[in-house]
Amino acid sequence: MKKNEWLITKTNEYIQSRLFLKYKFNHAFYTRLNKSSKPNKLIKKISNCCSIHQLNQVHSKKVIKTTELNEFNLTQADGIISSNIKDQSLWIYTADCIPILIADTKTGDVAASHAGWKGVCNKIIKQTIEELELSGSERKNLIVALGPSISLSKYTVKDDVLHLLLRSINEKNINLSIKSDLFKLKEGDILVDLKKFAYKQLIKEGITGENITVSNYCTFLDEELFYSWRRDKMKLFQWSCIISGNLNK
Template sequence: MAEAVDPPFDRPDAGFNALEGWTWIGCYGGYYLQADLLIDFEHGFFTRQWEGRGPEVLAGYVSAGVSVHRPQQVHSALVLPASAASAEPWPQADGLVSDAGGQSLWVCGADCTPVLLADPVSGRVAACHAGWRGVAGGIVLRAIERLEAVGCRRQDLLVALGPAVAGERYQVERSVAERVAAQVAPFADLERVGAVLPDAEGLAGHVRLDIRAAQQLQLLQAGVDAEHITSCPLCTVAEPLLFHSWRRDQQKAVQWSGIVSQQLDPDLVNLD
């Protein structure tokens, strides 16, 4: 069995496994990132080092004998039950919620935020692809609503926001940030928490948008406990050895993130 080597950090002085609240998991295929908050759930945020291996292969690195579920992502706020996304042609959506045990739910991205949710009480999980359109459309909130519809409580939910573009590297038109603010919090509040920053280049009509900070604020505004949210500090643009980035490279290449549902209580109502 081949021995895994350390991930190729672009910041060698940062140190291996020095990310507070996050851990690199080594296996014979390489390393993938886990959120310590979701330690009781099999999951992984993969890097560009796994390029060429999709969910059908990656699922075997985080669990055994699980089914694979993924959407055809279209930058929407649509969330589907996992059973509706179990084979090609993959349905168009950007979020999935488990409706059985042993399901691995997958989303991909190359700057947008992969969001993995887990309910430690029921064992249900969800996975969302949250770009600015997803946050503006409330995709993660829709996933939470689907979980609540089958008996989950939002105060129990655990949420991990994976590697994504950092705010200082994400230049957008001010109108984009305003659309996000319309669904999250007043524009001034986004500025106060650092979700909106002045444009470093001073380009008129533009700002810098920290989509993870905006997503986190949206979750807090919706009543999710701050201690139940963790956000990865890694930036996809700033780490070319670790991550694909559309903003940096303008190439269609992605990394995958997935989470596995636990055995569900048969008495719980199925998602429709």
């Protein structure tokens, strides 16, 4: 969880994971400096020959393949995986939730998921991994990047949400008064680290720690770089994308 695991362009337009670059997966977590740019414009910053695939996100655990998208790219879901085809760019948007990118270092298949607390509680991570397996992936070959999202110090939730999050990692009877890296009680508020819940889910799904990279950027605190729903109270967001490869051919 170190910032040196990540690169940011000199113009601060997008962030990339060194782990994904090591395996030659083209990707980007775009910042607010791209203003209102959409995928058909943003893709030109990293590639010139990709098809574009995006979703109508609804805070669900539904994950679909690119072949299941309707012609207007408006299918309701929160996760998308490539279809054994090179140069498919998969897009999700966030503004405090976690953008999650997954890549198979053997087949070249990729996935992108959007996970707020509802997605984490509903185990969209598990669902995405299982859909990749149905397409021929093995968990030992998967690498995962958890992109910029809101951090513990700024993410307050209700008591029932905390208990749902704890249940999602099989921590049903945890003592809320004990010290935890997952949550903190402060002046009557409950603060949670959503990325750590997502990380623990990945570990439970058999993804090794060395194959997971977590961005320390906070969408709330890093105001010059990111929009934040909790901070701005406006529906503004930044895009994230990953491009499929053909490593097995």
